[in-house]
Amino acid sequence: GESVGLHLPTLSVQEGDNSIINCAYSNSASDYFIWYKQESGKGPQFIIDIRSNMDKRQGQRVTVLLNKTVKHLSLQIAATQPGDSAVYFCAEINGGATNKLIFGTGTLLAVQP
């Protein structure tokens, strides 16, 4: 079957470089945001989240930045490794509404050795 990575914007980086993946979200009322990683043949996996009362959150090798003014999220991956190659999705939840996650279309990260 077709790969989920087809038709997606692609970011190609060299191993060891830093990666920045961007996402524009749709709803100014959204108050919780998540980045997911989807490797080939697997389901999406939680990477990091951020609430709307924050503008930056750091994890292990990953940082999420939130700019509510322009409704923009970014995921920064430090020292990118071949195992980071995957499709990355941002997702938002509308505060006060049902539990529905709205997903972005995704970015394919290709790490060159």
Add this chain to the structure above:
Amino acid sequence: EAQVTQNPRYLITVTGKKLTVTCSQNMNHEYMSWYRQDPGLGLRQIYYSMNVEVTDKGDVPEGYKVSRKEKRNFPLILESPSPNQTSLYFCASSTQPRALYGYTFGSGTRLTVV
């Protein structure tokens, strides 16, 4: 291990032959949902359930049914599959009322309808 389990992983069937894709979670989550994923269209919600016996349509419910008789199980039923339902399907679950830490996804079911 906390997980969402879908079966089968791969399924090829013929048009019109009823099928069920099972989904089970062991995290005592109230909220469960089915998505389909197609190239260029991303993840689209089919149906969701906020608790036992409470289900509702998502964005693309046509041609699908679900049931939620027990908290842990949320099967997806295709009464009369058609080729446009060929897709990659994911089941997901989360806490209620808010999805703390987002959704936990299953490994996916790749369905081909010929």
